Amino acid sequence: MTEFMTAALGFILAMLGLGLIRVLRGPDDADRMMAAQLIGTGGIAALLLLGGVTGVPATVDVALTLALLATFASIAFVKKDGANAPESPESR
Amino acid sequence: MSLALDIVTITAVSAGAFFFLAGTVGLLRFPDTLTRLHALTKADNVGLGLVVLGLLPQAGSLRGGFKLICVWLLVLAAGATVSQLIARAALASGAGGKRGHSTVRAARHDGPPT
Numbered sequence: 001m002t003e004f005m006t007a008a009l010g011f012i013l014a015m016l017g018l019g020l021i022r023v024l025r026g027p028d029d030a031d032r033m034m035a036a037q038l039i040g041t042g043g044i045a046a047l048l049l050l051g052g053v054t055g056v057p058a059t060v061d062v063a064l065t066l067a068l069l070a071t072f073a074s075i076a077f078v079k080k081d082g083a084n085a086p087e088s089p090e091s092r
Numbered sequence: 093m094s095l096a097l098d099i100v101t102i103t104a105v106s107a108g109a110f111f112f113l114a115g116t117v118g119l120l121r122f123p124d125t126l127t128r129l130h131a132l133t134k135a136d137n138v139g140l141g142l143v144v145l146g147l148l149p150q151a152g153s154l155r156g157g158f159k160l161i162c163v164w165l166l167v168l169a170a171g172a173t174v175s176q177l178i179a180r181a182a183l184a185s186g187a188g189g190k191r192g193h194s195t196v197r198a199a200r201h202d203g204p205p206t
Contacts, residue, residue: 071170
């Protein structure tokens with residue numbers, strides 16, 4: 001079971017690495033932010049699998065923190081982006 | 093019993109990994125911003141949910157399993173909110189791509205197509 005979970009962990013990490021291609025190519029800032037969100041979600045899955053492999057319960061706490069950080073990163077992006085957008089007067 | 097639990101783990105984690113693959117391929121291959129957002133935010137949350145489902149039999153304690161589910165629920169709520177926010181930002185900056193931009197604008201002004 002440990003071997004299988006390690007393999008799944010490696011596969012998900014490879015998917016995150018492929019997602020970085022979208023950060024490189026863009027073309028828009030929102031696309032790059034989506035790749036960051038992919039890394040957030042996939043990183044949480046990888047951390048939970050790592051917790052299953054190693055049996056260290058603290059990895060679940062790390063995954064929770066990563067979930068919060070990924071969310072706040074996206075919200076910060078939207079607030080920055082919406083500051084000069086005409087359609088969102090509530091952001092001023 | 094242990095074998096059955098292991099089979100549940102292998103099946104669910106494999107399906108979750110497949111959904112992560114689908115999300116990444118969608119993010120790389122789809123033509124404009126809104127379709128990429130569509131592929132990413134749905135497939136990834138399902139993938140994470142299946143990984144959590146697969147890890148539940150290995151959790152050991154009820155509290156550990158409950159915590160895993162809480163992580164997934166937090167990611168679900170956050171992912172749904174953030175995807176709406178990113179879509180709004182992409183639309184406002186006019187970066188939705190030609191096709192996605194026009195169809196979503198039309199849907200917003202005229203209601204859903206009948």
